Amino acid sequence: MATPTIAVAPLPPSTGPAPQPPDTRRTRKARRRAAERSARTLASPMALRGRKGRTIYWTVFTVLLIAFVIGFLFPLYWMITGAMKSTPELLTTPPTVVPHVWHPSNFASAWSQMDLAQYIGNTAIQAGGAWLLQIVFLTMAAYALSKLR
Numbered sequence: 819m820a821t822p823t824i825a826v827a828p829l830p831p832s833t834g835p836a837p838q839p840p841d842t843r844r845t846r847k848a849r850r851r852a853a854e855r856s857a858r859t860l861a862s863p864m865a866l867r868g869r870k871g872r873t874i875y876w877t878v879f880t881v882l883l884i885a886f887v888i889g890f891l892f893p894l895y896w897m898i899t900g901a902m903k904s905t906p907e908l909l910t911t912p913p914t915v916v917p918h919v920w921h922p923s924n925f926a927s928a929w930s931q932m933d934l935a936q937y938i939g940n941t942a943i944q945a946g947g948a949w950l951l952q953i954v955f956l957t958m959a960a961y962a963l964s965k966l967r
Contacts, residue, residue, distance in 0.1 A: 901925065 865871040900908060901924055903917045928934065 861871065861875050866875055899915070899917055902920045902922060903914070903924075904919065904921055907914060907918060
């Protein structure tokens with residue numbers, strides 16, 4: 819017995835994407851208004867359009883950025899300069915912002931007096947062991963979870 823054949827009509831050639839309506843001034847305004855409504859900002863887009871609004875926005879932004887940079891970097895500066903001061907200078911009131919005499923040898927004496935090499939070695943062993951255990955157990959967990967589908 820012969821098998822029936824089904825004739826399939828070929829698809830018409832693709833003409834590309836659907837034609838877009840012409841980009842008119844009205845459609846550009848509508849798209850901009852829709853984007854402004856969906857934008858979530860601290861200052862409204864209308865306020866940022868004017869020169870005064872942009873000036874106020876960037877001034878406040880710059881002042882806050884500088885305040886945060888100082889707030890985060892000053893403690894690091896204080897630790898480094900504190901490590902470079904001599905003991906009497908470190909205990910003076912009011913404290914000095916810049917050391918009168920820099921003592922980089924404080925790092926070498928702290929390293930030898932406090933046996934920091936031992937502590938750093940212990941930390942490396944503990945962190946390496948935790949890392950290795952996480953790799954082993956999380957790999958097994960990932961395998962088990964992948965088979966649950």
